[in-house]
Amino acid sequence: MGYVEASDLKDLVLLGGGHSHVGVLKRFGERPFPGVRLTAICRDVRTPYSGMLPGLIAGHYTFDDAHIDLEPLCRFAGARLYHDEAIALDLAERKVVCKSRPPIRYDLLSINIGSTPAILEVPGAADSVVPVKPIQQFIARWEALCHRVLSREGPMRIGVVGAGAGGVEILLAVQFRLGRLLAAHGRRADHLQYYLFSDTGRILPTHNARTRRIFERILAKRRVRVLTGHRVVEVADGRLRRADGGEYVLDEILWATAARAAQWLAQSGLAVDDRGFVEVADTLQSLSHPNVFAAGDIAALVNHPLPKSGVFAVREGKALEQNLRRALSGHPLAPFRPQRQSLSLISTGDRHAVASRNGWALEGRLLW
Ligand SMILES: Cc1cc2nc3c(=O)[nH]c(=O)nc-3n(C[C@H](O)[C@H](O)[C@H](O)COP(=O)(O)OP(=O)(O)OC[C@H]3O[C@@H](n4cnc5c(N)ncnc54)[C@H](O)[C@@H]3O)c2cc1C
CATH class of the missing domain: 3.50.50.60 (FAD/NAD(P)-binding domain)
Known part of the structure; x- marks a missing residue:
């Protein structure tokens, strides 16, 4: 039947x-x-x-x-x-x-x-950094960071490791939200310092030069210290060490490096x-x-x-x-043919984004 x-x-x-x-x-x-x-x-x-x-x-x-x-x-x-x-x-x-x-x-x-971002190959990273994925874990750690920022008065240094689109977007989103949170409590955000680390010579290495220039300008305007060209080789007790010997003491390290x-x-x-x-x-x-x-x-x-x-x-x-x-059903399979180019929307934290594709880039307000 x-x-x-x-x-x-x-x-x-x-x-x-x-x-x-x-x-x-x-x-x-x-x-x-x-x-x-x-x-x-x-x-x-x-x-x-x-x-x-x-x-x-x-x-x-x-x-x-x-x-x-x-x-x-x-x-x-x-x-x-x-x-x-x-x-x-x-x-x-x-x-x-x-x-x-x-x-x-x-x-x-x-x-x-x-x-998930690669943390295992950097000694100390797995114990102390906050990877952006799995996202559920990241959200829990992010909420804890918001509480810490609200309960502290002195300077605080926040670093993001990885300057691909994910790292840049996360840094700008974190900066925007923490600024808003502090403002809602009648406080300024000047004591928060932001660092972006990358082992590549420029940020957004897989994007075109125009997109990179737009984000370099935005990051400079928002007083983010961009440190490119050297790998992070060790993390211990909030101390981040790079291959050139440079050491940075940070209160929070968010990890958004290449995927593993x-x-x-x-x-x-x-x-x-x-x-x-x-x-x-x-x-x-x-x-x-x-x-x-x-x-x-x-x-x-x-x-x-x-x-x-x-x-x-x-x-x-x-x-x-x-x-x-x-x-x-035992039929022959068909190949997936990926499009050669795709449009990326990289957000700037503040309801704006840059559209990046092939050789061009366009800034504008996002439709939320
Ligand atoms: C900050 C950030 C911003 C990004 N922005 C963009 C963007 O704007 N546009 C874009 O195209 N891409 C963006 N990406 C990249 C994008 O996140 C990934 O490429 C995308 O999520 C991959 O989708 P997926 O379907 O492969 O897996 P995912 O979306 O990661 O889903 C994986 C699923 O598998 C589940 N899972 C994982 N491990 C297991 C397990 N062991 N057992 C059972 N279940 C499991 C998870 O719970 C999850 O539901 C961004 C990435 C980051 C980090």
């Missing part, structure tokens, strides 16, 4: 609730796939929308504005939602090993767990690149394990290296959903 025995169901497991899987869940809700049991596993039920993080920190958005609730989305998609964190993969037995629940079996696995992947992926035996990201073909299929797919930051498209950005994670979502369907 029309019924499918539970044992006949194919298990499609979506690991992580990132931007790509949000798209997959939405499309599976719109067009269900009979005979497939969909399971989503995610560490955070409220999954952050990355482009809105600086606006959340700056106080322009609420927590709800900047997060997608996976519960109603999974209900719509007919998916089971397991609120848990994956810590390993058993690729031979086709199981996802989680922190709290028994291993979860899959026929097809898709990984979209994002990335969760280490357990490589340890599980998946083919990964030199930063631990899952190597995938144009079909978003793992090079080593064809029944494993990956998208978003965690995927390294070997033929088309892409910047780690939410924009690409969203775009990959559509191709991923179509290829998961094809794989489930």
Whole structure:
């Protein structure tokens, strides 16, 4: 008859609730796939929308504005939602090993767990800095910083390590919000000093010269000390040391350096690149394990290296959903063709942003 025995169901497991899987869940809700049991596993039920993080920190958005609730989305998609964190993969037995629940079996696995800034390779950093990701942890530490700033009178030095778009945006958002908070308490913010550290010669190394010049001007105007050209090699007791021997004493160090992947992926035996990201073909299929797919930051498209950005994670979502369907029905997969250029909006903390694309840049007010 029309019924499918539970044992006949194919298990499609979506690991992580990132931007790509949000798209997959939405499309599976719109067009269900009979005979497939969909399971989503995610560490955070409220999954952050990355482009809105600086606006959340700056106080322009609420927590709800900047997060997608996976519960109603999974209900719509007919998916089971397991609120848990994956810590390993058993690729031979086709199981996802989680922190709290028994291993979860899959026929097809898709990984979209994002990335975190690299802190492990800098001695002392893991114990004392505040990485901008995972975002939930960052938000908790950020709230604690707001309380400290309000309860202190003397000078305070805040450093951001990493001068890519994420680092620059976070610094400007933090500065804007702390200024507003102090003003609301009738206080000035002159005692707060800001530092931006980068190992590259200029800030925003992956952006064009016009965008860089605009941000150099904005940072100078807002009295941010920009220190480029030397790696941070050690952090201890609020003291940050650079490769040139320079030492900086800071009250808070926010970490927004280049992305790294969760280490357990490589340890599980998946083919990964030199930063631990899952190597995938144009079909978003793992090079080593064809029944494993990956998208978003965690995927390294070997033929088309892409910047780690939410924009690409969203775009990959559509191709991923179509290829998961094809794989489930035994049809040939189609390649994902990334756009060569993409528009970046880099916010300046104060409801303004710079649009950066290819060789041009445009400043303007953001539509909130
Ligand atoms: C400050 C800042 C600003 C940014 N601004 C922009 C921007 O304006 N535009 C832009 O395009 N990009 C921006 N980015 C980059 C963007 O954040 C990432 O590229 C994007 O979030 C990647 O999306 P994703 O779908 O790969 O994963 P994510 O959005 O990171 O989602 C990963 C999901 O997986 C879950 N997860 C993680 N580990 C596990 C685990 N072990 N088990 C189960 N679940 C897990 C998490 O809870 C999360 O729900 C910014 C980044 C930063 C740091």
